[in-house]
Amino acid sequence: MQDSIEQYMQTVGQQARQASRVLASASTQTKNNALSAIYTALQDSEAAILAANQIDMTNGRNNHLDSALLDRLELTPSRFKGMLHGLKDVMSLIDPIGEITDLAYRPSGIQLGKMRVPLGVVGMIYESRPNVTLEAASLALKSGNAIILRGGSEALQSNKAIAEAIQHGLKASGLPETSVQVINTADRAAVGHLITMSEYVDVIVPRGGKGLIERISNEARIPVIKHLDGNCHVFVEAQADLQKALPIALNAKTHRYGVCNAMETLLVDEKIAEDFLPSIAELYAEKQVELRGCRETQRILGSSVKPASEEDWYTEYLGPILAVKVVSGIDEAIDHINKYGSHHTDAIITENFSLARQFLARVDSSSVMINASTRFADGFEYGLGAEIGISTDKIHARGPVGLEGLTSQKWIVFGDGQIRQ
Known part of the structure; x- marks a missing residue:
C-alpha cells in the first residue's frame, strides 16, 4: 500500500509539473475563460454540493467534531454564494503574470528589469473548510500555478463535489485538467510524500489546526507559507x-x-x-x-x-x-x-x-x-478576491496571501550585442 501511495503521489507531482508549464504561458483571457467555466459548473452543481456538505456535517456530528470545526465545515447557501462572489472577484483582478517593473539602463548599455512569474506548483493541505478548495484553485489558476489539493477527511464529500465542478470547467476551457488535482486518499502517508517532493512542488501552504501546521513545518523539505495560530x-x-x-x-x-x-x-x-x-x-x-x-x-x-x-x-x-x-x-x-x-x-x-x-x-x-x-484581516476584505491562506512569516509573503503571494520575480535583461569587458 505504501508503494502504491508513493507511486500515486509521484504521478500527481509529474502531472502538476507538466500542467504548470502550460499555465505559465497561458494568456489572461484563457485563464479567465477557465474560471468562468468553473463558475458556471459550480452554479449548476449547487444543490449537489450542498447535499454533499450535509453528508460531511452529519458524519462530523457523529464523529463528535467540536463546534469550531463544524462551523468551518458547513456550507450554507449564503456561504456558497460568497464562494461564487470570491471567484468572480478573482476573475476581475489584474493578472500579475508578465508584469515588468524597474526597467533601467546600466552603464554597459543593457536594460535590466524584473518580470513577475508563477511559483510553479503549489501544494495545499487544509482541514474542514471546503470553500478553500475553490479559493485555492482559483488563485492558483489566475496566477498561472498548478495546484495539488489535499483536504481533510471530514470534508471529503464536499471537496469531491467542488473538485468535480472545477475539473469540468478546466476541461471546457482547454486547460489541462491536471492543473488542479485533489488527492483522492485520506491516508496520511500522502501528505508525507507531498511535502517532500521538491522536484515537483515549489511551495506548501498548510491551512488548518496548529497540530497540522506544526507537523508540516517540521517535516517539509519545501518552503512553507503558514501561520500557526491566530491569537x-x-x-x-x-x-x-x-x-x-x-x-x-x-x-x-x-x-x-x-x-x-x-x-x-x-x-x-x-x-x-x-x-x-x-x-x-x-x-x-x-x-x-x-x-x-x-x-x-x-x-x-x-x-x-x-x-x-x-x-x-x-x-x-x-x-x-x-x-x-x-x-x-x-x-x-x-x-x-x-x-x-x-x-x-x-x-x-x-x-x-x-x-x-x-x-x-x-x-x-x-x-x-x-x-x-x-x-x-481577510483576503476578500483586503480586495484580494480570495486568499490561499494567511502568513505570519516575514519571507516570502505576509498577511493574507492572494495572487501576488503566489508569484515571484525574475531578472530580465535586454541587450543589443553587449559583451562584458
Whole structure:
C-alpha cells in the first residue's frame, strides 16, 4: 500500500509539473475563460454540493467534531454564494503574470528589469473548510500555478463535489485538467510524500489546526507559507471613543468564533477600565461569552469573571471564551501582544493619532489595525478576491496571501550585442 501511495503521489507531482508549464504561458483571457467555466459548473452543481456538505456535517456530528470545526465545515447557501462572489472577484483582478517593473539602463548599455512569474506548483493541505478548495484553485489558476489539493477527511464529500465542478470547467476551457488535482486518499502517508517532493512542488501552504501546521513545518523539505495560530488582540486605549470601541470589541470576538482573525484577548487601559468593562461585559453576556480576566478585571466585574491563567494569554480559543487584561498603558499593551500574540492581527482603538502610529510601528504582526475589527484581516476584505491562506512569516509573503503571494520575480535583461569587458 505504501508503494502504491508513493507511486500515486509521484504521478500527481509529474502531472502538476507538466500542467504548470502550460499555465505559465497561458494568456489572461484563457485563464479567465477557465474560471468562468468553473463558475458556471459550480452554479449548476449547487444543490449537489450542498447535499454533499450535509453528508460531511452529519458524519462530523457523529464523529463528535467540536463546534469550531463544524462551523468551518458547513456550507450554507449564503456561504456558497460568497464562494461564487470570491471567484468572480478573482476573475476581475489584474493578472500579475508578465508584469515588468524597474526597467533601467546600466552603464554597459543593457536594460535590466524584473518580470513577475508563477511559483510553479503549489501544494495545499487544509482541514474542514471546503470553500478553500475553490479559493485555492482559483488563485492558483489566475496566477498561472498548478495546484495539488489535499483536504481533510471530514470534508471529503464536499471537496469531491467542488473538485468535480472545477475539473469540468478546466476541461471546457482547454486547460489541462491536471492543473488542479485533489488527492483522492485520506491516508496520511500522502501528505508525507507531498511535502517532500521538491522536484515537483515549489511551495506548501498548510491551512488548518496548529497540530497540522506544526507537523508540516517540521517535516517539509519545501518552503512553507503558514501561520500557526491566530491569537489576536484588541487594545482599547485611554483616549478611545467608547462608541467605536464597544461595537469593534464585540464584532472582533463574536462575529464568528472559529476563525483565525477573531479576537482572543481584550486589553483595556486602566484609565477607562471602570467605564468600559461593565458595558462590554454586558454585551458579551448576551452572547454567552465566558470571560477570563486578570485580578483588576475580576475586581471591576466581580465573580462572573473566571481568573485568567498564564496559559490563557497564549490561547487561541476558537470559541466563546475571551481573555481580558487591564494594562497600564500602550507600552504594557504592546509588550503583552508581542510576548503572547501569534503575529497574526492586532488592533488599537484610540483617537490619539500619535499613539496609533506607535502601535503600527511597534506591534510585530502581519496585520495591524486602528479603530477597526480584527475580522477584516481577510483576503476578500483586503480586495484580494480570495486568499490561499494567511502568513505570519516575514519571507516570502505576509498577511493574507492572494495572487501576488503566489508569484515571484525574475531578472530580465535586454541587450543589443553587449559583451562584458
